[in-house]
Amino acid sequence: xxxxxMHGPGDVRNERVEDPTILKPTDAIxxxxxxxxxxxxxxxxxxxxxQDGPTHMGHEYCGVVVEVGSEVRTIKPGQFVVGSFCLSDNxxxxxxxxFQSSCVSREFMTGAQAPYARVPLADGTLVASDEMPDAxxxxxxxxxxxxxxxGWYGAxxxxxxxxxxxVVVGDGAVGLMGVMAANQLGAGRIIAMSRHETRxxxxxxxxxxxxxxxxxxxxxxxxxxxxxxxGADSVIEAVGxxxxxxxxxxxxxxxxxxxxxxxxxxxxxxxxxxxxRQQRMLGGPAPVRRFLPDLIDRVLQGKIQPGKxxxxxxxxxxxxxxxxxxxxxxxxxxMLKVEE
Amino acid sequence: xxxxxMHGPGDVRNERVEDPTILKPTDAIxxxxxxxxxxxxxxxxxxxxxQDGPTHMGHEYCGVVVEVGSEVRTIKPGQFVVGSFCLSDNxxxxxxxxFQSSCVSREFMTGAQAPYARVPLADGTLVASDEMPDAxxxxxxxxxxxxxxxGWYGAxxxxxxxxxxxVVVGDGAVGLMGVMAANQLGAGRIIAMSRHETRxxxxxxxxxxxxxxxxxxxxxxxxxxxxxxxGADSVIEAVGxxxxxxxxxxxxxxxxxxxxxxxxxxxxxxxxxxxxRQQRMLGGPAPVRRFLPDLIDRVLQGKIQPGKxxxxxxxxxxxxxxxxxxxxxxxxxxMLKVEE
Numbered sequence: 223x224x225x226x227x228m229h230g231p232g233d234v235r236n237e238r239v240e241d242p243t244i245l246k247p248t249d250a251i252x253x254x255x256x257x258x259x260x261x262x263x264x265x266x267x268x269x270x271x272x273q274d275g276p277t278h279m280g281h282e283y284c285g286v287v288v289e290v291g292s293e294v295r296t297i298k299p300g301q302f303v304v305g306s307f308c309l310s311d312n313x314x315x316x317x318x319x320x321f322q323s324s325c326v327s328r329e330f331m332t333g334a335q336a337p338y339a340r341v342p343l344a345d346g347t348l349v350a351s352d353e354m355p356d357a358x359x360x361x362x363x364x365x366x367x368x369x370x371x372x373g374w375y376g377a378x379x380x381x382x383x384x385x386x387x388x389v390v391v392g393d394g395a396v397g398l399m400g401v402m403a404a405n406q407l408g409a410g411r412i413i414a415m416s417r418h419e420t421r422x423x424x425x426x427x428x429x430x431x432x433x434x435x436x437x438x439x440x441x442x443x444x445x446x447x448x449x450x451x452x453g454a455d456s457v458i459e460a461v462g463x464x465x466x467x468x469x470x471x472x473x474x475x476x477x478x479x480x481x482x483x484x485x486x487x488x489x490x491x492x493x494x495x496x497x498x499r500q501q502r503m504l505g506g507p508a509p510v511r512r513f514l515p516d517l518i519d520r521v522l523q524g525k526i527q528p529g530k531x532x533x534x535x536x537x538x539x540x541x542x543x544x545x546x547x548x549x550x551x552x553x554x555x556x557m558l559k560v561e562e
Numbered sequence: 563x564x565x566x567x568m569h570g571p572g573d574v575r576n577e578r579v580e581d582p583t584i585l586k587p588t589d590a591i592x593x594x595x596x597x598x599x600x601x602x603x604x605x606x607x608x609x610x611x612x613q614d615g616p617t618h619m620g621h622e623y624c625g626v627v628v629e630v631g632s633e634v635r636t637i638k639p640g641q642f643v644v645g646s647f648c649l650s651d652n653x654x655x656x657x658x659x660x661f662q663s664s665c666v667s668r669e670f671m672t673g674a675q676a677p678y679a680r681v682p683l684a685d686g687t688l689v690a691s692d693e694m695p696d697a698x699x700x701x702x703x704x705x706x707x708x709x710x711x712x713g714w715y716g717a718x719x720x721x722x723x724x725x726x727x728x729v730v731v732g733d734g735a736v737g738l739m740g741v742m743a744a745n746q747l748g749a750g751r752i753i754a755m756s757r758h759e760t761r762x763x764x765x766x767x768x769x770x771x772x773x774x775x776x777x778x779x780x781x782x783x784x785x786x787x788x789x790x791x792x793g794a795d796s797v798i799e800a801v802g803x804x805x806x807x808x809x810x811x812x813x814x815x816x817x818x819x820x821x822x823x824x825x826x827x828x829x830x831x832x833x834x835x836x837x838x839r840q841q842r843m844l845g846g847p848a849p850v851r852r853f854l855p856d857l858i859d860r861v862l863q864g865k866i867q868p869g870k871x872x873x874x875x876x877x878x879x880x881x882x883x884x885x886x887x888x889x890x891x892x893x894x895x896x897m898l899k900v901e902e
Contacts, residue, residue: 486834493807497826509817
């Protein structure tokens, strides 16, 4: 098959690779219905995260099971499935505690920007839908796999409550999904920090009640004004840079919560500063598996349309352009059509 | 009156000072029933926290109101009162959110290692008991003011739940009170890290189910063994040093919570390490005022005897020996008798 391989910073190719096969008895092979490019794929693309040689890219996926290993019990060929970028057995103590992204058997998905992919730990990782979704549901189902699941975790980690005030730092795809999650979880006020019209419009569509364009100290000042000097109950940090983390901390009230879902790059905390700020902090790779059944339900019931976050759709053969468009911020998130 | 003044590291004196007077209409003057020395008083005593000249020491207190300012409404002369080391108006948004230690009018108590003390923001800060407590209740009431309140906050911040597994890092007075709090909050298992017999015995008396003597990597390994490799649901960090924080993080399960109540000194966090550990963290100066009515009730009903943490009692004139004994770890916590 032809799939996506990153050879180095800025060098992503659609090239011939081996078809995936069952390597372990707990694996499944799925035929992708669609796949996409993640904001986190841009870290190595931009040379900000070292790689060991050419890498098969892609960890967001949904599709139809074509084959399962001999120990797979619940997942069956023919089923439509969605899985998380974190592969988990869903039975270990961490999984049962709702933190499947710290599963004792955890692996990270890879190779999903392709027509077919191998999914390890299939029983634990994959969630099957009762019926085969219509074609127009595919983008929304695909979004639950990571980008929505991660934004959702950000909102849960930030302790979003009915009627609460939420700030979302970062208007990338995850931040926008954080807005949607906060809205679904009943937030009373959702302030999105965004200075790009396309993104702030989408944020409003997803439930943002206010947009703050300013950044840094100005952005903090604006939000403190909007909250009568109190700050937000919940802050979703969806970037992972020093400046964005400082913004998140600057607008969170004492006793409030920060859910940080942007993988921190070059972020350090001073213990005493953190102490006196008195903010509850929880981050980490999202345990999407915990939320997947609920998210799939919400999608199939038409309550949410997270696939709207894909503002560029390309055939997988043009994956290089998909990365470039996201890198240059011409696209929020690129969906890749997979055809045989 | 004769009160406690720190002139520099290691130099604490009981010396003649001005009697406190009402300076603001929201002040009260109390006659101390007893007072004590805090572990945090040892930071400047050890030269680890700079001071601006001679300082009136003491921020844990209970006693009888002798005078109130013209704007004090609820507190009256003759009442027995306990207050927090954080002075708060108890009406601002942060106070109403339960974080009185971040009150917009916050001040820190000082000058309570004395026969009389001025308590600013009296209405917001002081909690009066219905009756005058018996003399044997005084140590327990005094303990609610800071050391128990702080241990309690540590347990609440660490999200201690009915049946949960709790680790307490630090066998100082606050750590021991953290054990008591975890026990009162229904923890199923309380593992105290302690290598001092007096302290570990007290920990057991307060509810610790297991004692781990090892420290550092060995201590972490021991606790991971005890929890079948899972780690604790809740960790109370009651020291504030790099090593103790690493221990706390090393024994907390993914998705678990760390309440850190030792003021961090020289502690830094790497953002990416914190992210992948996926532990909920909340620290800060304890909002003792939130817990005080409940803690006073528990004391007066005889449910808890937190005053047992005082293993040395001295007349206030011998305060210097009180500091020395704590500095040399001969005493866990020194109570100071205040007589006219």
